[in-house]
Each structure stands twice: as C-alpha cells, then as structure tokens.
Amino acid sequence: MAELESLEFGKSDFILLDEVTMEQFMENLKLRFEKGRIYTFIGEVVVSVNPYRQMDIYGTDTIDAYRGRELYENPPHLYSVSDAAYKAMKRRAKDTCIVISGESGAGKTEASKYIMQYIAAITNPSMREEVERVKNVLLKSNCVLEAFGNAKTNRNDNSSRFGKYMDVNFNFNGDPTGGHINNYLLEKSRVIQQQPGERNFHSFYQLLRGDSEEVLRSLHLQNDPALYTYTREGAAATTSNNDCLSHKAVRHALQVIGFTEKEISSIYETLATILLLGNLQFESEAESVFVSTPEFLVHISALTHTDPGSLRTSLLCRTVATGGGDVIQKEHSEQEASFGRDAFAKALYERLFAWIVGRINSIIEVKNYNPVLHGKNTVIGVLDIYGFEIFENNSFEQFCINYCNEKLQHLFIELILQQEQEEYEREGIVWEHIDYCDNQIIVDLVEQQHRGIISILDEACLNVGQVTDTICLQSMDNKLSQHPHYMSRQLNPSDKSLEFQKHFRIQHYAGEVTYSIEGFLDKNKDPLFQDFKRLMFNSSNAVLQQMWPDGQMSITEVTKRPQTAATLFKNSIIALVDKLACKEPYYVRCIKPNELKSSVIFDDARCRHQVAYLGLLENVMVRRAGFAYRQPYERFLQRYKMTCEYTWPNHLMSNDREAVKAIVSQHGFDQDVEYGRTKLFVRSPRSLFSLEQERNQLIPILVLFLQKVWRGALARMRCRRMRAIYSIMRCYKRYKVKAHFWEVERRFANVRSMSDYGRSLEWPQPPAALSRFHKITVILYKRWWARQVVKNIPPSDMQEVRSKVAAFSALSKERKDWGIPRAWERDYLSNTRDSPQTCSGYIQFYKELKNKNEFNQVLFSAFCRKVNRFNKSSDRALLLTDKYIYKLEPKRHFKILKRVPLDMLTGVSVTSGADQMVVLHSFSQDDFLLCLQGGLLSPNQDRVGELVGSLVHHFTRVRKVPFPVNVCSSSVQLHMRGKPKTVTVETRPSINMADFKKTKDGFILVCPAN
C-alpha cells in the first residue's frame, strides 16, 4: 500500500481516493506524474505513466530497497510487482505472470526490461556460472529481438512489431535455469511497405549504417538505406536510435547468446537478400515477363546459396498441380511476379525472425531437468505485446492486434473479478455483484465459430474463384448486422465517416476503430508460392535450409489449404490466454501521457481515454466494491497495534482477530469493516486513513521509546561485557598467580636434596601483582639457603666464617682483595707451615703468655714491618689476643716490645689498594702503623682482610661495641704520640720488600710492583 509516500505526491494507491470518480482519478494521476511519481497502485496492479525521460529509480539501491519487501512497504514501482511475482513463485511455488498492457508507446517494452533486470539482479546470489549464463542470454536476447522485431512508427521510435511472451524457469532455489520465448504475429507487411514517416525494422538500418564497407561489399550492399526500395521510406526518418552503435551491440549479443559465426553471417545474408529483392524489377514484353535487373538476381542467388536458374524460375513461374495429378509450370504476369517477390521477402523476414527466436529458445531451454532431483520447476512469464492501435488507415494487422488486446482485457476483467470473488468466498464475506464492462461480446464478434469476423474471412479465403475484399465485407455486413459492436456504411448509410464497400467499424473496449477491408483477404491467405519454399530448402546453406523445412514437400502434398493467418493468430492468442489464465497474474497498466514524447505534457483527454478503456476506474471500483483494503489479521495488528492500549505492545486476547477487533472498536469504525476468516476487510479508505494518521503521530514517540529501550539494551550489553571482561581478568590473574606458585613449587620442590640447595635454579618471572612478594620470597629463600649452608659448617670453622662475614661487610665494597678465597689460619706465628723456623720459639713464648693468663684466644698473629716515631723501620711480629695487642721482637725470642690493652683500640684504617698496610688507632693517639708480611702459606696474598675481619667480629659480636673500619683511597691519617702523620702508598718495581720511608709529614710505604 505504500503508505510511506506522503500525501504531497497524491495517493499512491487509487483505492485510497475519497471518491472513485474520473475527476479524482485523473487529478491524482496527473499530480503524481508532475511530481515524477510515474507508478501508482490499484491494489496489486501497477499503473505506469511513460515519463519520456530517464528516471533515477532503477539503480541497485532501489533494487535493494524492494528486494524481499512487501507490496505496501515501499512506494509503488515495477519492482514491487516483480518482487511480489517472484515471492509468490518462490514461497508458494506458484507459476506467476506479469502482463504489461497499454497502447503503443506507453512503455510496455521498457517496463518488461526493468522487470527482467530486477529478476536478474535479485537471483543467483551465489553467482553460479550456469545461472549467470542463462541470465545473460535472457537479458541479451532483448537486444536482438528488438533489432529484428521493432521499428520506428509514428507513435513510437522503438515500437514492438511483434508480441512477446517470455517464460523464465526457476529451480527450487529461485534461480533462473532457463526460459522460453513465444513470439506472436510479426507485422511482416512492414518489410515491404511502411506508412509515411515510419521505418522498416531496425535491423535493416543497423546493417546498412553500422557494418563495415567490407562486409557490406561482401553482401553486395551499399551503406545508404535510400538506395533500397524497402528502406527508402524510413531512410530520412529521424529517430532516437543510434543504428551504428545498436548494430555493434546486436552482433555482440548474438555472439554472447551463442550464435555461430556461420549463423550470424546467414542472418545478415538474409537481410541483404531481402533488400536486393526489393530492388529487383520485372518487365514484360510480348506476354513474357523477365527480370530487368539481372545483376541483383546473381547477387541474391549467391547470398541464398541457390542456383541462379532456379531462383529466376521461382520468381517468374509457379508450379501447379493439375487435376489429373500432373505438374506444370505457369508463368507469372508482371504483377504476379512482383507480388510473389514481395511475399517472398516478407516470408524470408518472418522465417528469419522465427528462426532467431527458435535458436535462442534452444539455447536457453531448461536442459537435463529432473523433477525428482531438481524439485518443482516454476515459471514467471512476462508478456509484452503490442498495444491497442488506432491509425488513420487500420488494416488486417491492427485488426489482429486489437483482437489480441481485447482478449487480454477480457482476461484481466475475468481474473481480477474472479480473484476478488474467490477471496470474498474464501473469507466468508457476503459479496455483492458489481457491474463492469465485460467485453466478451466483442471477443465473440471476432472469434466466434461460423459467425465471427475471422470465420467469415476464412470462409471467403476458402472460396475458389474471385471473392474480393468487397464481397467479404458484404458477407460480414449480412451476418453481423445485428451486432451492437459492429458497424459499416451499408448498415448505417448516414454515417459519412465510413466508406461504402471499404470500411467496417468495431466498437472495441478501447474505442471505435474503423478498418479498411482492402488487403484483408490477401493478408489472411498469406500466399507464398511453394516454389520459393522449395528453392530455399534446396539452398546449400544449412541455416537457410533449416528455416524452410516445408520446402521439402512435393507440390502434390501441399494442395491442402494451410490455416489462414487470422486463424493461426487466433489460436496462438487463445493458447497464450490459456497459459496466462493458469498462472497467478500481476498487471502493469501503461499509460502514454501525450503524443509528442514529451516529459512534461499530461494530455488530459488522451489519458482520460486510456484510463477509461483500460478499465482502470472499474478496477478501482471492483477493488473497493466492498472493501478498499484487506489485510491478514496478523499483519494488520503488526501495523496498527500501537494505536490501541489493549494491543500495545502485545495483546493478551485469545487470538489476533480479537485483538484486531479491539483496535477497530477503539477507533469506532466497527460498521465499516467485515471480519473474514484470516483477513480484515475495511470498506472505506477514510477509516484506514484515520488509523494511518494516528500511527504516524505515534511513530515518533515509538521511535523515541525504541531508541530508549535500545540504548538501555546497548548499555546493559556493554555493562555485561565489561563485567565479563573483569571476571575473565580476575580469573586470569588468579591463574597467573597460581601458575607462578605451581612453577616455583615445581622448580624448588627438591632443593633440600640438591647439593647447592637450589642456588643454581632460575626463578620464574613473577606476574606484576607478585613482584613485591617475589622479592620477599627470594630473600626468604636466600636466608633459608644461607641457613642450610651455615648449618653444615663445623663449629671449628665458625670463627673463620664469622670473621669473613665481618670483613665482607667492612671491606667488600671498597677493597678489591681481602683474602676471601683463602683459608684463614689466624695465628700465623704458631703455624709450622707458614713460619717453620720461628714457630717453635713462638709457641714457647705463647705458652708462657697463656700460663700468665694473659688471653683466652688469639685473634691474629703475623710478621710485619713496622715504623716508629723515630722513623725507624724494622721487622716485628704482631700478636692480637682478646685482651692485648703485642708488638714482639722475633729475633729476641719474641720479646714483648709493647703491650696495649685491646680496649685501647678505637678503629682500624687500611687502604683500598693491594698493599698490606694497617693502622690500628688507639685512644692514646699513639697508633700502630705496620705492613703485614706473608709467610710461606700465602706469600703474596692479602692478610689485611683477615686482620680486619677478626677485629670487627671480636668487637661487634663478643664485646658488642662498634669497631670503625676506615678504608682510605689515597693517604691514611694517624697519630704517633699525639702527633698527626700521613702515610701514603707507592709501588716500585725495583724493590722486593715493602718498607716505610720518612716523608715531610709522615711516611710513605713503598711496595713492590707485583
């Protein structure tokens, strides 16, 4: 229903008119045309007005908007019906057809092309190659058929001069698998003659104007249509067609469709043959007729691949069978020869056209179809047939065309009414009959057995002897005098618009048409001498031979009269109507807005006439007879439920029908509706409008509401997602921590039994959250590890270890070498390995000292170089016990030269270098300055560290008092008998033993370089 369109553009569906009058109808049609809305619905029928300009409404965006949508969801469009037909076909497996009708130039062919394009665009989303090929052939076939079947007429530059019904087959997927084209009554008389200002079929001009010199030469043609009798009339006609470009497109299309090169050249040879035939002249001399332009004869025989002699004979004579069964040749008169030539030209073109259609069909026909494997094969048919025609001079062709339109109109009435009636019946609605103009009577006038015009024509054709058109007209007058839709001058002598013995008039549904009987009989008989058929069948070109299979028959076989053109046409149209009737029909009713091909003129009278004869107003009335609008309950509810408190957002009633009743009651139009079994029927559009209006008012509120709900939903979604993220993060962190613990546990599980207690193990990288914890763990581990190591140290070694620890903390940062790797023996003076010569003497001395109870423990003893305040340096022994410091003279049995209580020591100074200088500071400011000497055990190794470690350990651990250690980088300060002195250290390569030298403010310790 296209409620989406605003009222500014009129009503998008004519059934929404307030009153169904011609005035309102026309007003709406005009308003929409002027606003560029060329399509309007009548229910499911699309009324289309030719815009005569390129409209931007057929692009892929539009296709997407209509794809799979319901009819009422979008503004009216060809795509709406196309999609409806496609959906019905796909969803309900129904065969459907789209019937496009309207007069010449109303836009039927264009509409059919857009419909095909739409179907092609929405199918085969998976781009299967075979389906794409079929689609391509179907689309390209249009271009070829238009070239050969369309011509410029005074009403339409691209008028279809044949009827076309194209079936497209679909598989269960809804993809096209093939198709079939039926063509109806090609207007072949156009090949030999055109009305003033009109052209022959496009194909001739395209060939002459579009092909290369070379090709034209090979076809014995020149590139000027004015040179050929058959194309002369249209040679100067201006058209919107570009023959040259079109020719290239047609050649390309032929190739794409699958015509072979041989076939394509045969097509153009046939066209050339026809053009040359037109120029072929006859002359008579003394009773005998001859071809006055023999050069054409030669060319034609070359182009048709026939024997020149046979060609000449076929043109000049006819073979007839005598009563006795003999066969004789009868020469033509000049007039007969010309007539025969023209008939031959027309037949050549007609057969060429039929052959092209047949060839396309053979290419697109559904192959290897197996219903069991492939499911139901459904079709969509598209009918684009010539529209109703009224010319100045209406002949046999117009009679046929208008009869065809009459049939289609009848089908339209029948189907639309029938459907409507069936729907009411199905839904259990009481239906009141509506009067509409039934054209059955006019159809009967034409096609009724024995009494119809076609029968009368056939009868006249059957009669041997000189039955003329005039006699035939008389016969019609006799038989049809009582018919209300038939008229002639004979029957109404006062009607001066009709000529005696020439005109008859039919009151068609679309208006009165006056036909001229001249030529009716000939055209109906459509005679073609059998000689031509035989000639062509005997052509050495297989393609031409295929076009003329009936040339095979011998002359005695063909004496039986063939069916007349009118009967053939009637039968084909009856078959067509039958075919359409069994499909679900969709209609496009085309209207031509003016005769000038103008995009702005809306010719009121002309349009009104078309609306009248197309029965559009009746269509609206029938549609609204009871009910302008119907909709399944479910869908109605969906659309209007927001207008009623009981149904919004969801109803609690027993079924949708009850809910719909609630809506209807709330709006107070119970009297205006009927409840069908599955649908609600609304009588007047006004009720619907009130609903629509209310809906429109509510929509913005609903939109806000939906936005609110949706935003809330979005926020909740986001929140849930964040929560999920956090809990994932939490779990992951927990996992990482656990994984770290597990890993630590795994790596350190056996440290107790490892020889190094896991010292060599590498710690796993902890997660960031555990970095502090990790540090503490490592410290704890190290403590544990130390404890394990310390635990294993024998008590005898403990003193050494502790001294080393003390030395480590006092020196390690500032002094490179402090003797850590060495075993610390402490009492070197008593050590036999270190001082083998002096140790016995010392031990003697030591025992005495011990006996005097002068100490409990020796902290350190070693030889040293010492300097005194008189700058005298000499070798001495140093003994440190837990009570005193002793300076001993080794050479005099370790005589005590000086004894100072240990309490007197205030600290020790050493240098950061490798020298062995030690300054022991005392409270009395009489410091010891000495340089330790290594014994045999460790001649060149450091003993300073051991001395410092022993002292520090003793003071801090045993006496529990701090003991400062001063590590000097350059000079060391000390006092001797209260006097400050400075000692520096210097290395000299030339000396072997370290010794003190006097300086101005103290001493210098000179050390050997190594």
Ligand SMILES: Nc1ncnc2c1ncn2[C@@H]1O[C@H](COP(=O)(O)OP(=O)(O)OP(=O)(O)O)[C@@H](O)[C@H]1O
């Ligand atoms: N939808 C459209 N958009 C633009 N131009 C159109 C449209 N429909 C028709 N026309 C124009 O109108 C011309 C005639 O249309 P078309 O050939 O489809 O008429 P027809 O109804 O098939 O006539 P006939 O019965 O003579 O074949 C086209 O050549 C084109 O210029």
Ligand SMILES: [Mg+2]
């Ligand atoms: Mg057409």
